[in-house]
Ligand SMILES: NC(=O)c1ccc[n+]([C@@H]2O[C@H](COP(=O)([O-])OP(=O)(O)OC[C@H]3O[C@@H](n4cnc5c(N)ncnc54)[C@H](O)[C@@H]3O)[C@@H](O)[C@H]2O)c1
């Protein structure tokens with residue numbers, strides 16, 4: 470293992486935005502723009518500014534790409550937080566590990582996480598090629614210390630005291646494959662990695678990206694149960710990309726501002742199990758039956774759209790890294806005490822008869838604080854049929870994952 474220390478930046482200037490939020494600018498000051506890079510480096514400061522109605526324009530920060538990329542996360546925070554937001558001093562105090570960090574998703578995800586002011590340590594693990602990625606990243610002048618870990622013997626050290634573990638390890642699809650075709654390889658990878666997570670950081674939030682998510686999350690749950698450390702509130706299948714895509718496609722179709730659009734996507738993460746609830750789109754918008762059909766199919770096939778466009782060179786990596794970074798940032802905000810964090814995720818659930826189901830969830834310090842059941846109330850006939858239609862496939866994928874671990878139990 471090689472630990473490479475990045476320059477630690479001051480983020481104390483958060484207070485400049487925070488104090489304005491609490492005093493001088495305590496009324497709506499729409500149109501105010503922040504052009505101080507130090508202010509913009511602070512997510513919480515931006516959130517405080519945003520929550521009082523200030524426009525935060527990343528174009529004002531020139532070379533501060535950190536702010537530019539975080540801009541859309543901030544826009545979401547602004548949408549979520551209508552009340553005044555009390556904490557103003559983010560501490561770079563959380564440890565994040567990425568397993569599969571040298572891969573197509575892992576590398577851009579590591580870059581985006583490196584930009585978070587909440588992260589103090591970023592541990593990058595892969596079976597090969599991770600040292601160069603970590604050394605490269607460590608030159609970015611953001612707070613976290615980047616460390617690299619290669620191979621089984623370094624995995625335990627990578628996971629020690631980690632708060633959030635993100636797992637994009639595994640093979641991606643090629644044209645003509647389903648996500649389930651990845652099961653034979655990725656099931657074992659996830660099973661082994663989760664065994665190490667259970668042994669070394671059982672309290673961490675676990676974000677599973679590796680496909681087929683509909684099965685790899687139940688696999689992870691079974692391993693954690695066999696290890697005696699399963700906390701269903703802290704195990705997440707990352708379905709954020711489905712929401713990101715739904716928001717993008719709906720905004721384009723209905724000519725809406727991207728930052729305003731929020732479409733819950735429920736069910737699972739494969740084909741017809743991906744179920745956008747277009748009737749619950751915010752802001753409220755009406756769709757013709759043809760638009761519903763077209764948008765639903767596009768959102769469900771968006772992964773395949775990318776796989777085909779990449780023509781054998783893998784599946785979504787950049788948009789996935791963006792989506793995963795958003796979910797990491799949301800988890801860190803929740804861990805840091807923000808009480809207004811909502812995301813969609815595939816989690817243990819009782820909103821349907823299925824043991825796992827993607828829903829909108831409220832995140833808190835201890836993980837899932839609430840599953841928003843009301844999203845499944847008042848569905849349109851189209852959505853109700855889609856919900857019933859997805860259940861057999863999702864059920865089979867869940868059972869496949871559970872059976873896989875039962876046939877090859879892990880050592881306690
Ligand atoms: N949840 C989603 O929305 C979503 C979106 C896109 C891709 N994915 C999935 O994410 C996975 C990764 O995709 P990618 O494009 O980054 O693939 P990739 O092949 O580019 O990268 C995968 C990385 O995992 C590493 N790896 C393999 N076995 C490992 C192990 N045992 N321990 C640690 N690392 C290991 C590889 O060395 C590689 O660096 C795929 O399964 C893909 O289907 C999921």
Ligand SMILES: O=C(O)C[C@H](O)C(=O)O
Nearest residue numbers: 642680771772773784785
């Ligand atoms: O489609 C894939 O195989 C990758 C991922 O699940 C996606 O939705 O892009």
